[in-house]
Amino acid sequence: MSFEAFLIQTGVNGLILGALYLLMAVGFTLVFGSLRVVNFAHGEFYMLGGFAAYFTTVTMGLPAIASIPLAFLFVAVLGLFCERAVFRPFRGDELNGMIASIGLALILQNGALMLFGPMPLAMPPFAEGLTRFGSIVIPTSRLLAIVISAAVLAIFYVVMMHTRVGRAVRAMVQDAEVASTFGIHPGLVYPLGFALGVGLAAVAGAVMAPLFSVSPFTGHTPLLKAFLVVVLGGLGSIPGAAIASLAVGLIESYTATFYGSLAADGLILLLAVIMLVMRPNGLLGRAMRVG
Amino acid sequence: MSWTLISGLTMTTTLRVRDLRVSYGPVQAVRSISFEIEPKAIVALLGANGAGKSTTLRAITGLQRPVEGEIEFEGRSISRITPMQLARAGIAFSPEGRRPFGEMSVLENLLVGAHTRPRDVAKKLDRIYEYFPRLKERSKQISSSLSGGEQQMLAIGRALMAEPKLLLLDEPTLGLAPLLAREIMRILREINDEQGISILIVEQNARMALKLCDYAYVLASGRLTAEGTGGDLLKGDYIQNAYIGN
Numbered sequence: 315m316s317f318e319a320f321l322i323q324t325g326v327n328g329l330i331l332g333a334l335y336l337l338m339a340v341g342f343t344l345v346f347g348s349l350r351v352v353n354f355a356h357g358e359f360y361m362l363g364g365f366a367a368y369f370t371t372v373t374m375g376l377p378a379i380a381s382i383p384l385a386f387l388f389v390a391v392l393g394l395f396c397e398r399a400v401f402r403p404f405r406g407d408e409l410n411g412m413i414a415s416i417g418l419a420l421i422l423q424n425g426a427l428m429l430f431g432p433m434p435l436a437m438p439p440f441a442e443g444l445t446r447f448g449s450i451v452i453p454t455s456r457l458l459a460i461v462i463s464a465a466v467l468a469i470f471y472v473v474m475m476h477t478r479v480g481r482a483v484r485a486m487v488q489d490a491e492v493a494s495t496f497g498i499h500p501g502l503v504y505p506l507g508f509a510l511g512v513g514l515a516a517v518a519g520a521v522m523a524p525l526f527s528v529s530p531f532t533g534h535t536p537l538l539k540a541f542l543v544v545v546l547g548g549l550g551s552i553p554g555a556a557i558a559s560l561a562v563g564l565i566e567s568y569t570a571t572f573y574g575s576l577a578a579d580g581l582i583l584l585l586a587v588i589m590l591v592m593r594p595n596g597l598l599g600r601a602m603r604v605g
Numbered sequence: 606m607s608w609t610l611i612s613g614l615t616m617t618t619t620l621r622v623r624d625l626r627v628s629y630g631p632v633q634a635v636r637s638i639s640f641e642i643e644p645k646a647i648v649a650l651l652g653a654n655g656a657g658k659s660t661t662l663r664a665i666t667g668l669q670r671p672v673e674g675e676i677e678f679e680g681r682s683i684s685r686i687t688p689m690q691l692a693r694a695g696i697a698f699s700p701e702g703r704r705p706f707g708e709m710s711v712l713e714n715l716l717v718g719a720h721t722r723p724r725d726v727a728k729k730l731d732r733i734y735e736y737f738p739r740l741k742e743r744s745k746q747i748s749s750s751l752s753g754g755e756q757q758m759l760a761i762g763r764a765l766m767a768e769p770k771l772l773l774l775d776e777p778t779l780g781l782a783p784l785l786a787r788e789i790m791r792i793l794r795e796i797n798d799e800q801g802i803s804i805l806i807v808e809q810n811a812r813m814a815l816k817l818c819d820y821a822y823v824l825a826s827g828r829l830t831a832e833g834t835g836g837d838l839l840k841g842d843y844i845q846n847a848y849i850g851n
Contacts, residue, residue, distance in 0.1 A: 482720060488707060488709070489706060491668060491700075497691070498720055
C-alpha cells in the first residue's frame, strides 16, 4: 500500500468515526433539547441498536440493509416506553432526570449482559469487495457506512426542518410555554423527541456493528465521544456538532494511526478542556440557561 | 349583557370573566375581577406594573390556573382549559416580551402559529404580509435577528395564523418607539375592522390603548377600580389614580 493510499484510508476511517459521533451527538442533543435530560443511557441505545442489527441479519437472516430501519424502529419503541416509565416522573427536574438516566443505563447494560452474555459477537459486513476511485481503493462496506449515516442524517434534517412535526418539536424545544398555546402538546413532543434521539443512536449502533463488534459494553465510547462533540460543538447547535464530529473523527483517526490511540484520546480530551476554558459555549453554541 | 340582533337571536358574549381570583402561592395577584368582551370589540386592561393584568391573561390562556371564578368563551366554560386547547377553541395569544421562536425563521414562526389550522396557509400568509409587509421582506430571516417592533409584528402575525376569534395581546407596545407603537395600534384596529376579531389588550401605555379600544377596565392591586369607554376614561382621572395611587 502506498503512503498516499494509507493516508486516504486513514481519512475514510476518520469520516466513519465522524459519522458515528455525529449520529450520537445529534440524538443526544435532541433528547436534551426536548426533555432537558442529559441522557447517560444514550450509549446503551447505541449498544441495543447493534444487537438489533445482529439478530435481524445473523439470526433471522434478513438482508443487512433492512437491519438499520428495524434497529431504529425497535429502539425507538423501547425509547417511547423508557420515556414513559423512567423520565416522565422527573419532568422539569433536570438533576433527578439525569440520575434516572444513569440508572436506566445500568439496567439496560446488565439486562443485555444477562440476555446475550459478555462475549463480543461478530457481524458480517454490509457488502464484500472494494470500491475504486481511480487509484484509491476503499472497502465497499466502509463506504456504505458513511453513505448510510449521511443519508439518515439527511432524512432527519429534512424531517426536523421541513415538516409540521419537526417544526412542532423545534418550537417546543425553544419555548415550551408559547408552543403549547398554539396547540403543540408537550405530552406528544417529549416521547417523540426521545424516541427519535435514541433511534439515531440505534442507527449508529447498527451501522457500526459490522465494523466493530456487538457486546453489552460497546455503548461507553460512543457516549463519551458524543459528550466531547457536544462540548466542542456547543450544546444545541447541529452545525457545531457536525463540524466537531468530523474534526474529532479525523483527528482521532490520524493521531491514532501515527501516534497510537492513547495519544488520540488524550489529544481530544485536551481539545475539549481548551474549548471549555476558551469558549465554554462551544464552537457555535449559544449561552446556556442554568436551572 | 348581550347584543340583540334584529332577528331576535342573541349574539353570545365573546368572553365573560366572573369573580376571577388568581394566586401565586400566598400572593394574591388577582382578587375577584369580572369583565366582558362583546363580539368584535377591542377591550383594554390597564393598570400599573403588578396590577394583575398579565396574570388575568395567563388565567384565560390556561397557563395559570385560577383559584376561583368562571371564564366563558362564546358561552362555553373555559375555566379549566389547558394551553394546548386554546388555539383550537379559537383564542390566540401574543405573550409579553413577544417571545418569537428565536432560532426559526419568520416564516417558520408563522407556520407554527398555524399548527392547529394548517389549511389555506398560503392565503393566510398573504393576508398577514399585507398587514405587515416588513415580515414578508424578512420571511427567511432568523427571528431573533429582528428588531423589537418587527418581533411584535411577528408575534401578532403568528397569533393570527391560528385564525382566532379572540386575540389576547400582552404589552404589544412595550419598549417600542412611539411612532412604531402607534403603527401597531393602527394595524390592530384594521385587523379588528376587517376580520371582526375581538381583541383583549393589556397595556401599561394607557393613553395609546384608550385611543384604540372600545371599552377599558382599569386594574389596581388585583382589583377593578374603573371601567368605561376609551373616550370617557381619557377624560377622567381614573387612569392617573390607577397608576399613581389615590
